[in-house]
Each structure stands twice: as C-alpha cells, then as structure tokens.
Amino acid sequence: MTSTSARTASLPTSVSAPKTSFAYQAHSYPTKTPPEAIEPFIEACSEPGDLVVDPFCGSGMTGVAALQTGRRAILSDLSPGAVHVTKGHTQSIPSSGLADALGILDRRWMARRELALYGATCPTCGSAGTARHTIWSETLTCPHCAAETVLFDQASDSGQIPRTVSCASCGNSIIRAGAIACRSVPVQITVECKGGCRSLQTGSVSGGDARTIDAQGRRRRRYWLPSDAVGSDREMYKRSALHLKGIATVADFYLARAKLALSELWERISRIEDARTRGAFRFAFTNTAWHSSRMRRYNARGGQRPLTGTLYIPQLVAEANVFAVFRNQIRQLGRYYERLGVVADHTVDARVGTATDLDWLEVGSVDYVFTDPPFGANLFYADCNLVWEAWLGETTDSDKEIVVNRSRRPADGGKTVSDYGALLAASFVEMRRVLKPGGLASVVFHNSDDSVWTAMLGAAESAGFVQHHVALLDKVQRSMKGYKGRSGRERVPFYDLVITFGSGSVERLNGAGELAVQIIDDHLADLDRSGASAGDERRSLEYLYSLAVARIIGRNIVPEGLSYHAFEAICNTRYVRSGRFFDTV
Ligand SMILES: C[S@@+](CC[C@H](N)C(=O)[O-])C[C@H]1O[C@@H](n2cnc3c(N)ncnc32)[C@H](O)[C@@H]1O
Numbered sequence: 001m002t003s004t005s006a007r008t009a010s011l012p013t014s015v016s017a018p019k020t021s022f023a024y025q026a027h028s029y030p031t032k033t034p035p036e037a038i039e040p041f042i043e044a045c046s047e048p049g050d051l052v053v054d055p056f057c058g059s060g061m062t063g064v065a066a067l068q069t070g071r072r073a074i075l076s077d078l079s080p081g082a083v084h085v086t087k088g089h090t091q092s093i094p095s096s097g098l099a100d101a102l103g104i105l106d107r108r109w110m111a112r113r114e115l116a117l118y119g120a121t122c123p124t125c126g127s128a129g130t131a132r133h134t135i136w137s138e139t140l141t142c143p144h145c146a147a148e149t150v151l152f153d154q155a156s157d158s159g160q161i162p163r164t165v166s167c168a169s170c171g172n173s174i175i176r177a178g179a180i181a182c183r184s185v186p187v188q189i190t191v192e193c194k195g196g197c198r199s200l201q202t203g204s205v206s207g208g209d210a211r212t213i214d215a216q217g218r219r220r221r222r223y224w225l226p227s228d229a230v231g232s233d234r235e236m237y238k239r240s241a242l243h244l245k246g247i248a249t250v251a252d253f254y255l256a257r258a259k260l261a262l263s264e265l266w267e268r269i270s271r272i273e274d275a276r277t278r279g280a281f282r283f284a285f286t287n288t289a290w291h292s293s294r295m296r297r298y299n300a301r302g303g304q305r306p307l308t309g310t311l312y313i314p315q316l317v318a319e320a321n322v323f324a325v326f327r328n329q330i331r332q333l334g335r336y337y338e339r340l341g342v343v344a345d346h347t348v349d350a351r352v353g354t355a356t357d358l359d360w361l362e363v364g365s366v367d368y369v370f371t372d373p374p375f376g377a378n379l380f381y382a383d384c385n386l387v388w389e390a391w392l393g394e395t396t397d398s399d400k401e402i403v404v405n406r407s408r409r410p411a412d413g414g415k416t417v418s419d420y421g422a423l424l425a426a427s428f429v430e431m432r433r434v435l436k437p438g439g440l441a442s443v444v445f446h447n448s449d450d451s452v453w454t455a456m457l458g459a460a461e462s463a464g465f466v467q468h469h470v471a472l473l474d475k476v477q478r479s480m481k482g483y484k485g486r487s488g489r490e491r492v493p494f495y496d497l498v499i500t501f502g503s504g505s506v507e508r509l510n511g512a513g514e515l516a517v518q519i520i521d522d523h524l525a526d527l528d529r530s531g532a533s534a535g536d537e538r539r540s541l542e543y544l545y546s547l548a549v550a551r552i553i554g555r556n557i558v559p560e561g562l563s564y565h566a567f568e569a570i571c572n573t574r575y576v577r578s579g580r581f582f583d584t585v
C-alpha cells in the first residue's frame with residue numbers, strides 16, 4: 001500500500017458534483033452525492049480490486065463510483081428503501097431486456113388499462129386522447145359567505161397563489177395560510193391527442209372527463225395498496241403540515257386513480273418471472289410511485305415533481321399518468337444501465353443495518369471508507385422514504401436513525417444533539433475497527449448548524465480518527481461568490497466539505513496555519529461591528545474554520561494538517577476567546 005501522505009497528496013482539493021450526472025436519471029433520493037464527485041477520492045485512497053465500504057450508503061452512489069473505478073464495495077444503510085435503491089443502482093441488466101419486458105407488459109395489459117383509466121377528451125379539438133397530467137386544485141370555503149373558491153383560478157401565470165385570495169362570490173379576502181381546504185377538484189388537463197393535434201394539448205377538464213374521474217374515485221380496488229400509518233409524531237408530518245391534508249396512512253398520499261393504477265401495476269410486476277427483470281421493474285416502480293403521489297407540485301413552467309426531502313403536499317397538484325411515468329422510468333433506467341456497463345456478481349453487496357454495528361465486516365478487512373452520514377435535523381430519511389418504502393413491505397426502524405429529532409420527547413424516541421453525537425461516535429468506532437491499518441475514511445460534512453458540525457467532528461476525533469485532508473464539495477457548481485453565509489448576511493463560503501480521516505498524527509502544517517491566521521486577521525479587521533451582538537456568528541470557531549478552509553482551498557492550497565483542533569489551538573494563542581467566539585486583542 002502506498003504511504004498515507006502519498007495517498008492524501010493525490011486527493012483533490014475541491015470537487016464539483018455535476019447536476020447532470022448520469023446517476024441522477026434512475027431513481028431520486030434526498031442528498032445524492034453523484035459518483036463523479038466520489039471517484040477521485042476512491043482513486044487516491046485505494047487500489048483497483050480493493051474493498052470500499054459505505055455504512056450510510058443512501059442511494060448507493062459510493063457503490064457506483066467503486067464500479068466505475070474497478071473496486072469492490074460493501075454498502076449498508078438503516079433504510080430498506082435506501083438498500084433497494086442501492087441495489088437498483090449497482091446491478092445491471094441489458095436495456096434490451098427491459099424494453100422487451102416493457103413491450104410485453106404494454107401489449108398484454110398496460111396500454112389497454114391506460115386507455116380505461118386515463119382516456120380523455122382533447123381540450124383543443126375534442127378528439128379522444130390520453131391524459132398526461134391532470135391539475136388538481138384545493139378549494140377554500142369563504143369565512144364570510146361560505147361560498148367555495150377554487151385556488152387555481154387565483155394563481156399567477158407561473159402557478160403561484162397569493163397569500164390572500166379574494167372570495168369568488170362575495171369578494172372578501174381569505175387568508176390562505178392555515179385555511180382548511182374543503183376539497184380538491186380537477187381544473188386543467190394536458191392530453192396527448194389521438195386526433196388532428198400533434199403536440200400535447202392543455203385546457204380545461206371536460207364535463208364528461210370530470211364525471212369519469214369522479215366515478216373512478218368510487219371504484220373498488222382489487223389489489224393490495226400499502227396502508228402503513230403515517231403518525232402525527234413524525235417530524236416530517238409536522239413540518240409538512242400533513243394534518244391539513246387528511247393524511248393518516250401511506251395510501252392517502254395517492255389520488256383515487258393513482259391508487260388503482262399503482263396497485264395494479266405493482267401486482268403485474270410481481271408476476272414477472274425473471275428475478276432480475278422483476279427487480280429492475282420494482283426499482284422503476286418505486287420512483288414512479290413517488291412521482292405519482294399528491295406531492296407532485298404543479299409548475300406552470302413544466303418540470304412538475306415532488307419536493308425532495310419533504311412530505312409536502314401542495315395546494316395545486318399535478319397528477320401524473322402512472323403508466324406514462326413508468327414507461328419513461330424504464331427507458332431512463334435502460335440508458336442508465338448502458339452507461340453503467342455489465343456488473344459482475346458479488347462486486348457490490350448491499351444490506352440493511354445500522355452503522356453503529358457493522359458486524360458483517362471483520363476487523364481490519366476494509367481498504368477505504370467513503371461515506372455521507374445524516375446531518376442533524378436537516379433531513380428525516382425514515383419519514384421521507386416511508387411513502388415508497390411501504391410498497392416494499394419493509395420500513396426504516398426510526399428508533400435507530402441518527403438524527404436530531406425534536407418533535408418527540410426523549411422517552412418517545414426524540415434525540416438531542418448529544419444523542420446524535422454519541423450515535424455517530426459509535427459509527428466512527430466501527431469504521432475504524434473494520435479499516436485495515438493505515439486505511440483512510442472520507443466523510444462528507446454538509447454545511448448546516450454549527451452545533452451539529454461540532455458534534456460530528458467531535459465524534460470522529462473521539463473514535464481516534466485524525467484529520468488528514470479537507471476538500472470542498474461543490475454540489476451545485478455555483479461560483480465562489482455565490483455562496484451565502486449561514487447567517488445570510490454576508491457572502492462567505494460555507495461549503496460542504498469532504499474530510500479524510502486516518503490514524504496516527506499529522507505534524508506538518510505546510511504553511512496552512514500561517515495562511516489561516518492571515519485570513520482570520522483580515523476577516524476580523526473587516527468585520528463591521530456596529531450593532532453586532534457579542535455572539536456574532538461570524539466570530540464563532542465553526543465559522544472561522546470553515547472560512548479559513550474555504551479561502552485556503554480557493555487559493556489552490558491543500559490545508560494539510562489544518563484540523564479543526566489544530567485551528568482552534570492557533571486561535572487560542574492568537575486571539576481573545578470568549579466561549580465559542582474570538583476577537584482580536
Ligand atoms: C446523507 S444520506 C446518504 C445519501 C448518499 N450520499 C447518496 O448519495 O444517496 C444519509 C443516510 O444515512 C442513513 N442512516 C440514518 N441513520 C442510520 C444508521 N443508524 N445507520 C445507517 N444508516 C443510517 C439514512 O437512511 C440516509 O440514507
């Protein structure tokens with residue numbers, strides 16, 4: 001194995017994650033790190049054929065990066081949904097096989113069923129066609145005259161609804177926030193016309209179509225649909241105000257027609273004999289189910305989709321044609337597998353399990369870890385994944401989820417920042433246990449709450465990890481100047497960082513320490529103190545560290561040895577400290 005310093009020397013100082021990554025095509029997942037951003041780390045820290053591990057694998061992007069660089073991978077996540085997505089991303093079947101199976105499904109059943117469920121009148125010429133999207137709008141009851149007002153009628157051209165709408169009947173104002181909708185009605189339809197019109201035609205829903213949609217709502221379902229409870233104690237239930245949307249179970253995330261279409265499609269997929277094709281179709285299905293839910297927002301400019309990382313149900317919903325979405329998913333998956341290439345069996349293993357106990361891995365058996373742990377109270381994967389995980393019949397054990405969860409009391413599974421830190425520390429201990437001597441672990445740190453940041457660094461260091469290298473992860477390819485400070489007041493960089501840890505100690509500071517001092521001196525001198533409170537975040541240790549690292553990297557210098565603790569030690573000797581804050585003498 002090459003020496004630690006040789007490996008860290010070849011690590012990139014900054015990587016950008018292309019928004020157009022091929023890996024975005026197949027299945028959505030909150031906070032994906034595309035493989036293109038992971039590959040340089042794997043290449044610097046391991047050899048072809050080596051074993052790479054990611055215990056918080058999410059959608060499996062570390063596995064994809066391992067495949068692209070000729071490594072093996074063992075991936076795990078607490079969420080069965082994440083493991084399902086990981087498997088879908090890291091196996092491959094020939095795209096011709098997918099297309100054939102889709103053709104059979106269409107001929108035997110789907111095309112016919114689509115016509116029955118989504119047949120619609122072209123709003124332009126009146127010919128028969130198929131509905132692509134149907135826009136549903138909530139209606140509000142006027143508190144003054146009790147008449148019903150359709151929100152869609154008050155939306156701007158871009159689809160925005162003002163905070164206050166005026167009653168269609170008496171003209172009085174109705175404040176939208178908190179007003180309980182009386183019902184949802186179909187207000188607009190986009191139809192693929194089978195008559196004379198060539199392109200998709202958009203217009204109002206015909207009376208006949210409205211009656212058909214209404215009748216579908218009363219039709220009996222023949223097949224199973226998940227009915228897992230969505231408890232009001234879930235953080236995302238509260239944050240997404242689901243009590244206003246009548247959500248009690250997962251089934252309530254779907255409109256009547258989607259319930260019929262999805263339950264039948266899921267049943268048909270389960271009848272596919274070839275296990276690999278069935279697996280790929282299930283993979284395409286869970287993404288279809290997510291896109292076919294009431295979370296799919298209407299966007300007048302196109303590109304309707306649910307908001308990733310939430311369970312938010314908008315007031316204007318763009319109901320998709322389940323079968324059209326599914327066909328599109330299968331085609332995209334075919335393109336994805338073509339790009340991925342053939343994957344030999346057993347190159348990637350994925351399993352459900354908590355990162356705090358990696359008992360499927362032996363001591364000293366792993367060459368490299370690349371991982372992106374959950375970040376505090378940013379995202380609640382167990383809640384977000386539930387809606388499509390329920391289809392798989394297996395949902396996340398949220399008691400073990402590593403989050404800061406304030407919506408529950410500690411006795412009911414709530415977790416404080418210190419609980420979060422303790423669980424992460426246990427995960428870092430496991431990573432160290434399974435790594436070979438001298439092996440490195442690269443960890444993604446998202447920019448977020450300072451206390452979470454500190455908890456995460458503390459957890460790594462308490463497990464005996466030492467920082468060897470820091471790199472910037474630019475997920476959205478914004479220009480350096482485009483970054484906003486956490487306070488939102490100043491345009492300073494708070495990047496996501498990839499910190500590479502190892503064992504031993506790092507003595508040499510390669511001038512990064514002196515550079516950091518210069519940067520912080522200038523920053524503190526420039527700080528406008530008028531009206532600033534004693535606890536100005538821009539003087540906090542976390543802020544100063546992030547600033548120093550970002551600026552040093554901005555000059556194309558690797559801040560070697562400039563760990564959080566080394567930086568803190570420098571600040572302690574050079575500045576006046578008061579709690580977490582520093583100032584010039
Ligand atoms: C930031 S995401 C990883 C996303 C990943 N970078 C990707 O590209 O898709 C963090 C993951 O940690 C998982 N997680 C939360 N608690 C966990 C635990 N105790 N053990 C293992 N995984 C956990 C979540 O389910 C989530 O998938």
Ligand SMILES: [Zn+2]
Pocket residue numbers: 122123124125126127193194195196197201
């Ligand atoms: Zn037409």
Ligand SMILES: [Zn+2]
Pocket residue numbers: 142143144145146147167168169170171172
């Ligand atoms: Zn009124």
